[in-house]
Amino acid sequence: MSITVFSHPACMQHQVTEIHPEEPARLSAINDQIIRSGLELAISQRDGTPATQEQLYHAHDVNYVNEIFNKAPTEGHVWLDPDTLMTPGSLQAALYAAGCGINAVDEVMQGENARAFCVVRPPGHHATHDQAMGFCIFNNIAVAATYAMANYDLERVAIIDFDVHHGNGTEDIFMGDERVLLCSSFQHPFYPDTGADTISPHIINSPMPAGTGGSEWRTEVKNRWLPAIDHFKPELILVSAGFDGHAEDDMGNFNLREEDYLWIAKRLKEMAERHCGGRVLAMLEGGYDHSSLGRSVVAFIKGLI
Ligand SMILES: [Zn+2]
Structure with missing residues (x-):
């Protein structure tokens, strides 16, 4: 058993003309490193398909989804918030990014591989319900x-988020949904300044100070996340895989390394083998230093194989 890696060229067509850290070259850096590492021979690579509006309605407000379709520019750009813009390729990129996740669910639930990784952009975990x-x-x-x-009648899904920023959007969407166990580590205080005060039986937030390194972070995962996942007995493990906590990534101030991403991938694989037939699906979130991003994704995928 190997891993299926989903992506699509449309994900390269988002904000191609603006100077912005969330740029198309991030995906090229990952693909280059997959080839350079020899991992290409061990994985199965597939093009994803776009999400439908109806599929987006399950996670987002109908009016919000429709508004994004209406705002999508045919030329120039539109700012959605001070950090987030749409250019002419953005709507398709966003639909393929979400669609790859849906393809990956089908793959791990009924395809040849129980594990999948989505090399997609734009990222998703800050987008709230609306x-x-x-x-x-x-x-x-x-x-x-x-x-x-909705489609596989699952009652317990774990979402693990180790991006350096709190996954406030994911927390917002699942705050009232006890079918989801959400474990999230993030630098605190830091953008988006959420998550540290969350009180919920099914949300385990791990705010950690700037300078946090692999040993403190692994201790937190071992002491709080792994027992919670064991107790929850997930039927599927999803991962918001952000690599901006790497020591070489200037977007955040954690000091994680490739071996930490390899380590958590192995732990999640073990949990999945114990509880849900080995099913783990990860999607790219942050990671803005191209070299460490590529190396970290390769390490994480190796840990899942
Ligand atoms: Zn991030």
């Missing part, structure tokens, strides 16, 4: 989770 935010238009992992619960 708002674009922090480079995110649609909440890709939430769209995948709601699709999995």
Whole structure:
């Protein structure tokens, strides 16, 4: 058993002309590193298909989704929030990003591989039920989770988010949904300044100070996340895989390394093998230093194989 990696060229067509850290070259850096590492031979690569409006409605407000379709520019650009813009290719990129997650759910639930990774952009975990935010238009992992619960009758889905920023959008969407266990580590205080005060039996937030390194972070995961996942007995594990907590990534101030991403991938694979037939689906979130991003994705995928 290997892993299926979903992506699509449309994800390269979002904000191609603006100077912005969430840029198309991020995906090229990942693909280059997959080839350079020799991992290409061990994985199965597939083009995804776009999400439908109806699939987005499961995670987002209907009016919000329709508004994004209406705002999509045919030329120039439109700002959705101070950090998030749409250019002519953005709507298609966002639909393919969310759609790859849906393809990946089908793959891990009934395809040849129980594990999948989506190399997509724009990222998703800051997009709330009804708002674009922090480079995110649609909440890709939430769209995948709601699709999995609706189409495969799942009652327990775990979402693990180790991006350096709090996944406020995912928390917003699943705050009242006890079918979802959400574990999220993030630098605090830091953008978007949410999550540290959340009180919920099914949301485990791990706010950690600037300078947090692999050993403190692994201790937190071991002490709080892994026992919670074991207790929850997920039927599917989803991962918001952001790599901007890498020591070489200037977007945040964590000091994680490739070996930390390899480590958590192995732990999540073990949890999935114990509880849900090995099913783990990860989607790219942040990661803005191209070299460490590529190396980290390769390490994480190796850990899942
Ligand atoms: Zn981030």
